[in-house]
Amino acid sequence: MSANENSDYSGPQPSRRMFATEFNDVTYSFKESEEERAPNFSLMPTGEKANRAFFVGTLVEQPETVGDDGDVLRAKIIDPSGNPESDGGAATFWVYASGQYQPAAFAALNKMEAPEYVAIRGKPNTFENEDGDVYVSVRGESVTPVDKATRDQWVLDTAQQTLNRIEAFENLVGSDDADAHYINMAADQYGENVEKYRDAVRYALKDVRGDNNPMSGSSDEEEVEAEA
Amino acid sequence: MVDIQEEAADLHETLPDDIDDTVDDIADKIQDFVEHGVGIEDAKNSIRSNHGVSTGNSMDADPVDKGCGELDTDNEPVNMTAKVIQQWDPRSDSVHQVGLLGDETGTAKFIEFVGDDNNPIFEEDSVIEIEKGQTDEYEGNFSVTIQDSTTVTVLDGEDVEVSNDGGGESLTLETAALVDVRADTSGLIKRCPEEDCTRVLTNGRCGEHGEVDGEFDLRIKAIADDGNASHTVYFNEELTEELTGIDLEEAQEIASEELDQTAVIGEMIPMIQGRYYTLEVTKYDRSNIVNEFEEASPDTEAEADALLEQMEA
Numbered sequence: 041m042s043a044n045e046n047s048d049y050s051g052p053q054p055s056r057r058m059f060a061t062e063f064n065d066v067t068y069s070f071k072e073s074e075e076e077r078a079p080n081f082s083l084m085p086t087g088e089k090a091n092r093a094f095f096v097g098t099l100v101e102q103p104e105t106v107g108d109d110g111d112v113l114r115a116k117i118i119d120p121s122g123n124p125e126s127d128g129g130a131a132t133f134w135v136y137a138s139g140q141y142q143p144a145a146f147a148a149l150n151k152m153e154a155p156e157y158v159a160i161r162g163k164p165n166t167f168e169n170e171d172g173d174v175y176v177s178v179r180g181e182s183v184t185p186v187d188k189a190t191r192d193q194w195v196l197d198t199a200q201q202t203l204n205r206i207e208a209f210e211n212l213v214g215s216d217d218a219d220a221h222y223i224n225m226a227a228d229q230y231g232e233n234v235e236k237y238r239d240a241v242r243y244a245l246k247d248v249r250g251d252n253n254p255m256s257g258s259s260d261e262e263e264v265e266a267e268a
Numbered sequence: 269m270v271d272i273q274e275e276a277a278d279l280h281e282t283l284p285d286d287i288d289d290t291v292d293d294i295a296d297k298i299q300d301f302v303e304h305g306v307g308i309e310d311a312k313n314s315i316r317s318n319h320g321v322s323t324g325n326s327m328d329a330d331p332v333d334k335g336c337g338e339l340d341t342d343n344e345p346v347n348m349t350a351k352v353i354q355q356w357d358p359r360s361d362s363v364h365q366v367g368l369l370g371d372e373t374g375t376a377k378f379i380e381f382v383g384d385d386n387n388p389i390f391e392e393d394s395v396i397e398i399e400k401g402q403t404d405e406y407e408g409n410f411s412v413t414i415q416d417s418t419t420v421t422v423l424d425g426e427d428v429e430v431s432n433d434g435g436g437e438s439l440t441l442e443t444a445a446l447v448d449v450r451a452d453t454s455g456l457i458k459r460c461p462e463e464d465c466t467r468v469l470t471n472g473r474c475g476e477h478g479e480v481d482g483e484f485d486l487r488i489k490a491i492a493d494d495g496n497a498s499h500t501v502y503f504n505e506e507l508t509e510e511l512t513g514i515d516l517e518e519a520q521e522i523a524s525e526e527l528d529q530t531a532v533i534g535e536m537i538p539m540i541q542g543r544y545y546t547l548e549v550t551k552y553d554r555s556n557i558v559n560e561f562e563e564a565s566p567d568t569e570a571e572a573d574a575l576l577e578q579m580e581a
Contacts, residue, residue, distance in 0.1 A: 052491050052498040055447050094447045094493060096542065144451070159542025161447040161493075182448040184542035192568035193544045197443060199575055201495050242579065248572040 053079060055094035055161050057198040059121035060131035061240035062086060063093060066164050067174040068229045082164040082176075085230040086205035086237055087213075087223030093178065095119065096159045096186060096194035097133055103149045111139045113149045115180075117158060120195065120247035121240035129243060129252060135160060137180040148183035159186045159194070192248045199241045206234050206241075272298050279312050283319050318416060331400045337374020339403050339410035346412060348398045350376075351428040352390045354438040356548045356560050365389050368438050368550070368559065369396075369412070370430035375438075375550065377411035377559065379404075387420050395426045409506075439556075441499060441547040443564050444492040449541045454489050455533025456519040458482025486516050488536070492547055492556070501549055501556045511561070512536045 058066075068083045081089040097117040106114045115135045122131035137145035145162070152158065162178040169175070212220040213227050246252065276295035283289070289297075294315060301311035331345035339346070350369035358366050364386045366379045378401070380387060390396055399419040401412040414420060453468055460467045460474035461483050467474050469482045488503040488511065509515045512535075514522070519532045544564035549556040 052493070052500070054496055054498045055445075055493045057495040094445055094495070159445070159447075161542075182541060184538060186542050189565070189568070190543050192572075193443075193564060193566065194445075196566065196568055196571050196575070197445075197495065197544070199572075203575075203579070238579075242576065245572040245576050245579075248568050249576065250569055 053091035055092040056084065056088060056090040057095070057194070057201040058084060058086075058090070058093060059198055059202065059237070059240045059244055060095070060097070060119045060133045061121045062202065062237050063095075063133060063164065063178075064131070064176050065230065066090065066176050067166055069164070069166060080163075082166070083222065083226055083229055084205070085226050086202060086234055087209045087220075087226040088205055089222050090164060092161060092163055092181075094159070094161045094194075095133060095198070096157060096191040098191070099152055099154045099156045099158050100130075101154050103152070106136075107138075113137050113139075113146055115149050115152075117160065119244065120252075121244040123239070123243060124252060129247065131240070133160070134175075134177040135162065135180045135183075136165070136177055137183070142180055145180035145183045148185075149180065152183075152185060157186050157188060157191045159184045159190060195244045195248045199245050202237055202241050206238055209234050272302070275308060275312065279315060283316070287319055289319075314416075334403075335373030336369050336371045336376035339376055339412065341403060342405035342410075344403045345400050346398070346403055348401060348412065349395065349423070349428065350398070351395050351430055352378075352392055353430060354440075354548070355389065355392055356440075357546075357562065366560070367392075371428050372430070375430070377409070378414060379411060380414040383416055385416050387414065390420075390422065395423045395428050397421045397423055409504075437551045438559075439549055439551060441492050441494060441501075441545075441549060441556075443544050444494040444499070444547060445542060445544050446490045446501075446540050447493045447498075447542065448491040449533070449537050450489040450491075451530070451533050451537060454487060455536055456516075456523050456529050457485055457487055458529075459485050484516060484520060486514075486519055486532075488512075488540070490540070492545070492549075499549070499556045501547060501558050503558050503561075507558055507561065508536075512539050 062085060065085050066082045070081055070083065071078050072081065079091045081091050084090055097119040099115055099117050101116050103113040103115040106112050113136070117133045117135055118130040119133070120129055122129050137149055139146045160178065160180055161182040162180040165177050165179045167175045167177065208219065209223050209226070212223050213232060214224065272295050276298055277291050280291045280294050297315055298308070298311050301314060302308065329345060331347045334346045334348060336348065336350050348369070350371045353368045353370040353375060355365065355367040358364070362382050364380045364382045366377070369376050369378050397420070398412065398414065401414055401418050404411050404413050458469040458472070459482055460469060460477055460480050462474070462477045462480065465474065465476055467476060469480065472479055472482065474480050486505040486508045488508050490501055492499045492501045503511055505516060514532070514536065522532050522535065523529045546562045546564060547558050548560040549558050
């Protein structure tokens with residue numbers, strides 16, 4: 041999609057759709073204006089800027105209290121974009137919510153019981169340790185328990201949008217095209233290997249299709265149809 | 269037992285001489301209505317009305333010329349010439365077409381139910397002339413219904429200017445997620461009762477009129493976001509009830525039981541936040557007023573399969 045898609049800076053920034061596989065690579069951030077209150081953006085390897093992200097995954101463990109004052113909850117939320125063979129199919133979003141600064145998200149996470157599907161809108165946040173390793177986490181803002189149907193819809197939505205970005209990236213990288221701005225920025229920062237994110241899309245879609253689930257409803261239906 | 273043939277014969281006598289229908293035709297029509305659950309007298313009135321004969325109904329008053337933004341009376345026959353600004357997807361099998369009309373006076377929703385004599389689907393941007401449409405009022409909003417007795421003519425080559433004051437640009441937000449519901453100003457709210465002021469009160473105070481005795485209302489203010497653009501959208505009382513199943517009365521009960529007005533939005537948020545919808549909205553400045561919505565419910569397994577096939581191609 042065009043770099044100028046949402047030019048209304050006083051309105052809310054769009055919440056980008058990306059799988060955890062991509063989200064965890066969003067290590068470069070920047071501002072577009074010198075103004076103190078100008079929004080912070082993270083750069084996606086598939087060539088788009090992100091101020092916020094929206095995802096639906098599975099809460100796999102009870103959220104843990106972390107931080108000096110024990111006032112921050114950390115939650116591990118997985119999506120199906122990982123390689124079933126090496127990662128067991130899961131890729132992880134690390135979500136943080138401070139009781140003081142993100143009270144609604146904190147309260148919602150506190151009430152949840154793993155395993156549970158959860159929809160989250162939040163901001164990418166990077167942390168660099170002493171060795172210079174950069175970790176990406178989510179500062180949770182809106183947190184809501186949802187159902188599998190919503191999760192599957194999110195996977196479809198994210199798969200399509202990721203594929204669109206990858207296609208645009210491959211077509212426009214290195215060009216002067218107006219829509220190539222963030223694509224070229226991403227190529228500079230992260231390189232041009234976007235095949236990894238295409239794989240992530242495949243894994244996630246296969247999960248929704250039911251490939252990984254021996255108890256999948258569709259295979260039962262197929263058997264019944266075959267007998268009919 | 270009513271003798272339909274006899275009724276048909278009686279009715280036929282009272283109809284104009286130059287009609288094509290025979291007594292048998294009339295009998296068939298009465299039969300049709302009766303089978304659809306319509307009472308005999310109403311059936312006869314409908315048939316009379318379709319043949320242009322007065323039945324003493326309000327619908328036989330002469331239609332009034334009204335603009336889209338001028339509709340103000342419930343159940344009034346109106347003539348209008350307006351542009352079809354948008355066609356929306358009918359959410360119900362009984363709706364043939366539904367959408368938004370606009371002219372210099374504003375905009376108004378139009379609807380046509382499935383029937384024997386339906387009009388072709390009007391093209392967006394076409395101008396139509398409606399004779400004897402029927403107005404309908406719901407929760408203060410007026411719309412026009414196209415009935416069997418309504419005549420609609422598509423005016424080729426004509427244009428109508430649509431006012432930006434009365435209405436705004438309409439758009440469809442496909443598969444947008446309500447990523448965030450503004451809890452502090454949604455659910456059971458109070459509005460300022462002062463004339464022409466509809467401000468939402470914060471802690472019983474109106475930004476313009478100070479401390480006032482507010483009137484209860486139901487609404488949702490949320491961010492609808494499709495990943496490429498983010499829109500602030502508003503659902504009015506009727507739509508909030510459709511979205512959540514909670515009506516104004518029930519909302520007030522909840523608030524009373526919990527002694528907390530905010531308990532209502534607390535119940536509503538888990539029902540809708542983070543979920544996918546298709547929204548038909550009208551844009552006014554920065555606000556997007558939702559006219560219609562549909563919960564997204566795709567066959568995700570099939571779509572995932574299709575997308576995977578596409579990727580291999």
